[in-house]
Amino acid sequence: MRRPLLPAMIAAIAALGLASAAWAxxxxxxxxxxxxxxxxxxxxxxxxxxxxxxxxxxxxxxxxxxxxxxxxxxxxxxxxxxxxxxxxxxxxxxGTQTDRVTLFKGATPGAPAGPENYACAGQRCERTPMPGEADIDYSRYEKPYVGYADRAASAAKHNP
CATH class of the missing domain: 2.60.40.1080 (Immunoglobulin-like)
Structure with missing residues (x-):
């Protein structure tokens, strides 16, 4: 009687394996x-x-x-x-893999070497700082982006 249960148990274990692989x-x-x-x-x-x-x-x-x-x-x-x-x-x-351009710069007097990131649509690209850029350059652009998000959050609180 145990033999007929063996194929059913193997099938159930395989089904669980497939389900957990899909969830993984x-x-x-x-x-x-x-x-x-x-x-x-x-x-x-x-x-x-x-x-x-x-x-x-x-x-x-x-x-x-x-x-x-x-x-x-x-x-x-x-x-x-x-x-x-x-x-x-x-x-x-x-990060997105499309509509983005990364410009890798060499060091120049007064400017550090490293990447600059841009988000592009059509013929227009806008500077979008990303982690990994030089701290001086990143900090210059970070405050306006953070400020924008803070202003948007504040407006959402005041206009339910």
């Missing part, structure tokens, strides 16, 4: 952008490991939006009403 795939979202996430049926709770890296906004019982906030790796955990894990995936937030 990471989700990738570009920094400062969002991606639609289809929620598994029965979703009750959605948690992001480090909301400073990525965050999630649940739209309805079927959809959520994953937001890339900072470079790094975290995870998203989705459970049902009984606390069972429906999804546990790694989330990778990285």
């Amino acid at each position: 795939d990471s989700l990738s979202v570009p920094i400062d952008q969002s991606a639609l996430l289809v929620l598994p049926p029965g979703t009750q709770n959605v948690v992001v490991g480090n909301p400073a890296i990525a965050d999630v906004n649940v739209l309805d019982s079927h959809n959520a939006v994953l937001l890339g906030r900072a470079y790094g790796v975290t995870n998203i955990l989705i459970t049902d009403a009984r606390g069972r894990v429906l999804l546990n995936r790694q989330v990778v937030v990285a």
